[in-house]
Amino acid sequence: MIGIIDYGMGNLYSVSKALERMGVSYLISESPQELEQTTGLLLPGVGSFKDAMDRLNDSGLTSFIKSSVENGKPLLGICLGMQLLFEESVENGYSKGLGLLEGDVVRIPGITESGTSYKVPHMGWNELTLNNPSPLLQGIDGGYVYFVHSYYVRTVPEVVLASSQYDVLVPAVVGKNKVFGTQFHPEKSSEVGVSILKNFISIVEELA
Numbered sequence: 001m002i003g004i005i006d007y008g009m010g011n012l013y014s015v016s017k018a019l020e021r022m023g024v025s026y027l028i029s030e031s032p033q034e035l036e037q038t039t040g041l042l043l044p045g046v047g048s049f050k051d052a053m054d055r056l057n058d059s060g061l062t063s064f065i066k067s068s069v070e071n072g073k074p075l076l077g078i079c080l081g082m083q084l085l086f087e088e089s090v091e092n093g094y095s096k097g098l099g100l101l102e103g104d105v106v107r108i109p110g111i112t113e114s115g116t117s118y119k120v121p122h123m124g125w126n127e128l129t130l131n132n133p134s135p136l137l138q139g140i141d142g143g144y145v146y147f148v149h150s151y152y153v154r155t156v157p158e159v160v161l162a163s164s165q166y167d168v169l170v171p172a173v174v175g176k177n178k179v180f181g182t183q184f185h186p187e188k189s190s191e192v193g194v195s196i197l198k199n200f201i202s203i204v205e206e207l208a
Contacts, residue, residue, distance in 0.1 A: 002026040002204065003038030005065070007055045010044030011185070015078065018187035018194070024201055032064035040204030041065070041073060045080025049089035049105060049151070052080055053097060062098065069100055074178040074207060076200045082174060082181030083153060091151050100179050103155030112167055121150040126164040126184075128172055128192070134161045136180050136199050137173065143192035145172065145184040152183065178203070 004015060006028050019026045026042075029035050043065070045052055056062045069075055077085045086097045089105035097105070110120040125144045130137060145164075152170045162173035164184075173196070174181045180200065186193030 001038045002040050002042060002201070003035040004028045004042045004044065005035065005061060006030045007052065007059060007061055009047045009052050009055060010081065011046050011079075011187075012044060014185070014187045015042060015044050018197060022194070022198060022201070030059060030061070032060055035064065036068075039073070039208040040200070041068060041075045043075060043077040043081035043084065045078065045082075045084060047080060049080065049083055049091040049097070050093055050095040052084055053095050056084070056098075065098060066100070069179055072178060072207065074200065074204050075100075075180065077179075077181035078187075079149060079183065079185055082183050083151060085174070085179060085181050086153055086155065089151065101155065101159055101174060101176055101181075103153050103159065105151050105153055107151050108149075108166065108168060108170075118167055121148060122152075122166045122170070123148045126166060126170075126172075128162045128164055130162050131160045132158065134173075134175050134180075135203055136175055136196060137161055138199050138202075140192060140195050140199075145182075145186070145189035145192050147172075147184045149183060178207070 083105045085100045086103045108120045160171045164170045164172040186196045
């Protein structure tokens, strides 16, 4: 069973509906005790990094997520949930993240080196470029996925499984060991997104 972590800032409906369409059992909970019974975790997120971390810290979910990862439970962060996997962010003031992956979160500049401005937030369909092999990307050869974000991750190359270009190079899929993240919304990204969710479920099932 997949545990969808509810900390009051996730797009729970679309994620849960995607799992339902795939025939995957899940529960939505803010309780570490309930989530402990699951075999894999999803961390959705919409909104501010700092607000999200405040809620995770206040609810005890931060320590639960970290201990779950230490014990080898697969975790997939989505959109803001992906950004929370990293060490720190400057969104709405400095805040520490979960620190499960190396890197920080900064605002998309909105201006090119030549001085031309471009739209922020980055919203719409962009093409994936595969950077590093991963079971999360099994059977996927690029394709287009749906983004909505104003901040992006700066991290080390080996963590970036796939990327997308929006003037800056945006890490679109990240991963290390059993910790994964997508900057885009896989549940809104047609066949490519569904394939990524299915691959994550396969990773979970292999370890169950």
